[in-house]
Amino acid sequence: LSRIVEQLKARISTRGFSNEELFHKILNYLEIKDTYAIVALDEVDLLISRHEDVLYLLSRIGEERESIPRISMILVTRNPEIFEMLDESTRSSLLGNIIHLSEYDSGQLYDILKFRAEEALIPGALMEESLRLIADLAGERGDARYALDILWRAGKYAEAENSPRITPEHVRKASASIYPAIRREHLEFLFPHEQLILLALTRGLQGGQAYVTAGDLYQNYQLICEEYSTEPRAYTRFWEYLQRLDDLGIIRIKVMSEGTRGRRSYISLPGIPASILQAELESILQRRRQH
Numbered sequence: 001l002s003r004i005v006e007q008l009k010a011r012i013s014t015r016g017f018s019n020e021e022l023f024h025k026i027l028n029y030l031e032i033k034d035t036y037a038i039v040a041l042d043e044v045d046l047l048i049s050r051h052e053d054v055l056y057l058l059s060r061i062g063e064e065r066e067s068i069p070r071i072s073m074i075l076v077t078r079n080p081e082i083f084e085m086l087d088e089s090t091r092s093s094l095l096g097n098i099i100h101l102s103e104y105d106s107g108q109l110y111d112i113l114k115f116r117a118e119e120a121l122i123p124g125a126l127m128e129e130s131l132r133l134i135a136d137l138a139g140e141r142g143d144a145r146y147a148l149d150i151l152w153r154a155g156k157y158a159e160a161e162n163s164p165r166i167t168p169e170h171v172r173k174a175s176a177s178i179y180p181a182i183r184r185e186h187l188e189f190l191f192p193h194e195q196l197i198l199l200a201l202t203r204g205l206q207g208g209q210a211y212v213t214a215g216d217l218y219q220n221y222q223l224i225c226e227e228y229s230t231e232p233r234a235y236t237r238f239w240e241y242l243q244r245l246d247d248l249g250i251i252r253i254k255v256m257s258e259g260t261r262g263r264r265s266y267i268s269l270p271g272i273p274a275s276i277l278q279a280e281l282e283s284i285l286q287r288r289r290q291h
Contacts, residue, residue: 127166
């Protein structure tokens with residue numbers, strides 16, 4: 001909501017107000033100015049997992065005032081199933097028209113990258129071979145953010161080496177350092193206990209195994225909580241965190257039948273090496289300790 005105020009350039013104080021109070025201030029501003037706002041929420045998955053109340057307020061726009069609705073919304077997600085986390089009334093209000101967009105192909109990513117490079121880089125700094133290599137690498141996933149991440153990191157590698165051009169070797173180095181399934185901002189947006197659970201998972205996978213049982217992970221999580229002087233949540237709450245992390249695509253839960261022993265849940269980490277994720281999480285948790 002603060003970002004909406006910022007983009008509207010409205011003289012509305014955002015400090016000390018609840019989301020609901022700020023929401024009504026925005027509506028009042030739009031009515032006074034007799035104007036409208038289109039709010040586009042990219043990667044709405046993160047907002048759903050952390051601030052569901054904001055989406056609830058935005059979904060009530062038509063019910064709040066008798067006048068014409070002043071705010072229209074565009075929600076963007078790569079994982080439509082995430083909307084199942086919302087309550088039924090919010091979901092029905094938000095999901096009016098659904099448009100499924102195909103992923104970018106290499107040609108489209110090439111055009112995007114070329115435009116951004118022309119805007120950001122010195123002419124000739126990006127080799128044509130490098131541009132096509134980035135488009136091909138990202139084309140396997142259809143992810144424009146991934147493509148731009150590679151371009152940015154490749155530029156940093158070239159800068160560090162005092163190279164006048166971004167070469168394919170810089171691109172390969174950049175690609176090897178990026179794991180697009182999980183970005184740092186995703187990790188920072190998670191609840192503290194979700195971060196602790198992920199850290200417990202990374203340590204449980206350090207031995208080279210592909211999966212950790214939910215029971216073993218809970219024991220590791222309890223040890224991590226002790227390490228960070230935090231009271232662990234009960235197993236029921238722990239399982240709810242696991243399901244949310246699975247919904248976000250950060251982990252995978254695999255339930256297997258083991259005959260007379262019943263069913264057992266196995267947890268895996270599909271998108272990033274455990275050692276890389278462990279280092280990121282420890283850095284985030286260390287900064288939180290210092291504050």
